[in-house]
Amino acid sequence: xxxxxxxxxKEDTRPWAITLRDHLARALGERQVFFDVDSxxxxxxxxxIQRALxxxxxxxxxxxxxxxTATDADGRKRLFLPDDxxxxxxxxxxxxxxxxxxxxxxxxxxxxxxxxxxxxVRGILACQASEIGDARDARIASLRRxxxxxxxxxxxxxERRRAVAAASAAVVAGIANTLVVSNSLxxxxxxxxxxxGLGAWSFVTYRRMARGRMKGAWMALVGxxxxxxxxxxxxxxxx
Numbered sequence: 001x002x003x004x005x006x007x008x009x010k011e012d013t014r015p016w017a018i019t020l021r022d023h024l025a026r027a028l029g030e031r032q033v034f035f036d037v038d039s040x041x042x043x044x045x046x047x048x049i050q051r052a053l054x055x056x057x058x059x060x061x062x063x064x065x066x067x068x069t070a071t072d073a074d075g076r077k078r079l080f081l082p083d084d085x086x087x088x089x090x091x092x093x094x095x096x097x098x099x100x101x102x103x104x105x106x107x108x109x110x111x112x113x114x115x116x117x118x119x120x121v122r123g124i125l126a127c128q129a130s131e132i133g134d135a136r137d138a139r140i141a142s143l144r145r146x147x148x149x150x151x152x153x154x155x156x157x158x159e160r161r162r163a164v165a166a167a168s169a170a171v172v173a174g175i176a177n178t179l180v181v182s183n184s185l186x187x188x189x190x191x192x193x194x195x196x197g198l199g200a201w202s203f204v205t206y207r208r209m210a211r212g213r214m215k216g217a218w219m220a221l222v223g224x225x226x227x228x229x230x231x232x233x234x235x236x237x238x239x
Contacts, residue, residue, distance in 0.1 A: 013062040013067075067079070091121060102150070
């Protein structure tokens, strides 16, 4: 799981949701951001939401001034209605121990008191909230900070670091293999084993990132290619 799910109420925070979607997609990749309009197809929406949550490590809940007061055609508060889509998303996310929920306050909104919320939704008050400012500089800074938080929680930053480390190690080993002039069987065997180990590490990292459609997977692929080249060179040296 490495994706991020954006949960919002259309009549309350839709413009913010679109802005956040675009910002996260540029940083993490289009396939890493679940946004209802872009991600949902025809069919049962509740099952699609659950499947999307299965792929996400972070759920961002956008909260605007109308988050608590939005009503249906009969004047009932939608957050209290069992069939409300946004309510279902929030409850499902809160019920997953492997998912981090981040309430994001916009347009000057504040978190309500526990007594004002349905019991099933009160868990959101225990989550560390973030806020996006209205002023341009504050908005940009807030979006960047939120992106860094999501990047770290989703595990993508860790995977990119592994990919960089794998590619860098392969480059260093390749240079060493080129510079060391020796016909020693022990030296050739050592380089072969090192190349195989780096290749396996790079391949596992690349496969994990490619399967998750993470940005930066190409760096791990570089490690795979360089390691393969060193393996061939080591075999030639041995023979």
